[in-house]
Amino acid sequence: MKYYLMAPGPSTIPERVLLEMAKPIIHHRTQRFEAVLGKVRAQLKQIFQTQSDVLLFSSVGSGAMEASITNFFSPGDQVIAVVSGKFGERWADQAVVFGLDVVRYEIEWGKAVDLNRLRELLEKHPSAKAVLCQACETSTGVSHPIKEMGQLIKSRSNTLFMVDAITAMGIYDIKTDEWGLDVVISGSQKAFMLPPGLSMMSVSQKAWEFNKVSKLPKFYFNAKEEAKAQSKNTTHFTPAISIIQGLSISLDMMLEEGLPRLFKRHARLAKATRESVKEMGLELWAALPSDSITAVKTPSGIDGEKIVSHMAQKYNVTIIGGQDQLKGKIFRLGHMGYTGEFDVLAMIGATEMTLKDLGHNLTLGKGVARALQVLHQELKS
């Protein structure tokens, strides 16, 4: 059967991008590459909605997460880390490894940040130098209220707001400058429709001030050195050339669609997915579901891992299950990047067939019918 990738990332890579990356590789110390880098730098600012530089690192997203810690802090600095899933946990653990004093704002996996609780934490920890939070916590599908969090944080001159937007940037509206987001990171394999191996980090003027006094050791992920090099359209080390060339095409595609339509499409795909899932008698896992991925509670009596493996083996559709404490309890559907309206039908159709095969009581076709109705309605408006 034809292969469909409907995972929380990597997402499907468009043919235009695959073909661009399949061209003979060019050398990075050439005007030809510098022109590409200059172009993507300008385009990334548009996607990130920022006047600041968006730096590139040759790493997956976790590398940019590391850069956000080592470039702005010194050992012993206190930060408040929102821990609402696997990626929040990773960022907090990473901060601990580098000697930060981490105040964990623990949230049940599947729930979102409570603004009152965050306000309390900020009052209780006046010396906290940053708040770290996922825009979308990929492990639970939750979208945190980043705009409102920014309003609480931006008046504090000694506190940075750092946002992991790996599964959010280019999918739904993240206004970096307007919302006061000081450090925003992302990665290549989600909305940017590329292979994993390139990460991005925007740095506000306020964050650069923190960089000046930061004492943590940094070399591979040295933001200042990269900013210096990248402002001249080159990189400090050999860059991930082919992914950057692919990025040039995927950014064209994103900007040709335009941010309003890009966000609206993702909202439409997400809404159709959520509505069909409910139509099948299933429950959404996330209290505040993101428009990038949909986490679904496994119906009782069925092993969530079995849903994933059956769908892969029988229908050649890749979705992904839960991680760590959510293993078996949820499955996650990805509908970001190079995903069209009718791909949602494929994803929902395969989910229906799989659940039916595994003994779940449902009337085949109700899910796809609901998806079609929602999509049709949304396409009108």
Next chain:
Amino acid sequence: MKYYLMAPGPSTIPERVLLEMAKPIIHHRTQRFEAVLGKVRAQLKQIFQTQSDVLLFSSVGSGAMEASITNFFSPGDQVIAVVSGKFGERWADQAVVFGLDVVRYEIEWGKAVDLNRLRELLEKHPSAKAVLCQACETSTGVSHPIKEMGQLIKSRSNTLFMVDAITAMGIYDIKTDEWGLDVVISGSQKAFMLPPGLSMMSVSQKAWEFNKVSKLPKFYFNAKEEAKAQSKNTTHFTPAISIIQGLSISLDMMLEEGLPRLFKRHARLAKATRESVKEMGLELWAALPSDSITAVKTPSGIDGEKIVSHMAQKYNVTIIGGQDQLKGKIFRLGHMGYTGEFDVLAMIGATEMTLKDLGHNLTLGKGVARALQVLHQELKS
């Protein structure tokens, strides 16, 4: 004109590899990807000539250089770093950033390690926990006597030998286990004929003992966590999926050729390049030239940077000039990876034409004729 990439890396990517990477991306948490990773792990051991694991990181080579420091040492540890060019300098600087006590063995750029001098340094610094050296210093084209250095170091139970083989592994003979090389790093964009973005690091049993007591912070480049994950054919973080899929093909190509023939081909291409360069009345820069790249002294009266730019603009051949203190003084020809005998003719031919255009006194054709003679002779034996 047709494009030829004859640089010290990235090197040309074979069509088979480009096409493999242009296939729809697969998810990394699948049996299909695990099978690929298991295969390349076994093949990498053959190329590295080691029984130890060869770990993969989603970074360019400088990331693996960082891993070699943060995973085996604690602040204040003393290491001896061979500094014979830009990459030796980078490794030493990196060690300083992470708080190591770095004894720099400075060598004139273009000269090789002197074993007596190294012996003296080892005697003078009995507590040195490692010697860091490039197998090939890419900035000068020098090949250091790694085998002989290993003999001096391996009897010292408290000293690791760390080798940057980014521009050497898979090009000429590096016997990791037999020569007592404890940590050997490499990168994807040289002999492995891939885009930059994947690095490799082999770790000996002796080095793992150092890892146990290492106190430097590590997270993105955590060798122990990666070893744990990769032993199960998965990775700690999202891996550089498409490059690893390409690696599976390029390793097939390397092992189909076989190590003896692979090394012999590179030796042949290098010899032909060196002989033709001399035939043109030019001098080699490296005292002990490597078989991966050839650094050539710019003839007096000609700017080395002009040679590179003229060759690119007029003949669409990419070679690279000197870096830092060697800028303008040398130019570097790459002949590694997916390079055949007749590609040397293209490279030497373009060099001859360029030098002639820039006013160097030479009889056009003497270089390519000499290359042909050497290649013909070497192909007989």
